Amino acid sequence: MNFENILSSTQNGITTITINRPSKLNALNKATIFELHEAFDAANKDADTKVIIVTGSGEKAFVAGADISEFANFTVENGGKLAAKGQEVLFDFVQNLSTPVIAAVNGFALGGGLELAMAAHFRVASDNAKMGLPEVSLGVIPGYGGTQRLPQLVGKGRAMEMVMTAGMIDAATALSYGLVNHVVTQEELIPLAEKIASKIMRNSSVAIGKAIQAVNANYTDGVNGFNIEIEQFGACFGTEDFKEGTTAFLEKRKAAFPGK
Structure with missing residues (x-):
């Protein structure tokens, strides 16, 4: 399967899906969201895939957010449809996959990027990772499940502070909040995700x-x-x-x- 904005490969029971828009810090545009849906769906249906790892290309970003240029001029109706479709096609879809999904957060995971990481079944991060939901600084709120999943993971008070301040937290803070399970160097990130995946694959x-x-x-x-x-x-x-x-x-x- 050929994609323009992502890479997908399977080896030793692990399918690694990489958002590959480095010039845009791997921002999620409409096309990338639909390609991710296709890649996750294919991996979930593949009998040879036991675990899925999702990450971003390069060293700077997992996903630095949504592509704001696509919706800057949207109406109220358009905005509602954007959130509903995105949740259906990607974020809720990933959360409910029967194949385990590990988000390997390398660098910035902001807005839709953090929402994608939170939709995964759990997260590991590199020590240079920065995470946040900056939407209110643009006059909007998280629309891909951020206001729901973040409180589930870190608690209401911390989630409210992160959303209201539009600020970022570093990897160490994310670990202390329980937002990520492990923090390692960037070089160790994918090997750690693969090590955890190998443990998962021993089981039913x-x-x-x-x-x-x-x-x-x-x-x-x-x-x-x-x-x-x-x-x-x-x-x-x-x-x-x-x-x-x-x-x-x-x-x-x-x-x-x-x-x-």
């Missing part, structure tokens, strides 16, 4: 997909997460992975999960 991909669904249910309005956990727990008993995992345990050997 079917069970992991069901765990993602159960965890996400806790953050979905009108859904009882405990009920979803019960349903998905029970569903695991009908899978080949469950049979292999329990059999391997009883036989004191390493499981060879078929992913079914």
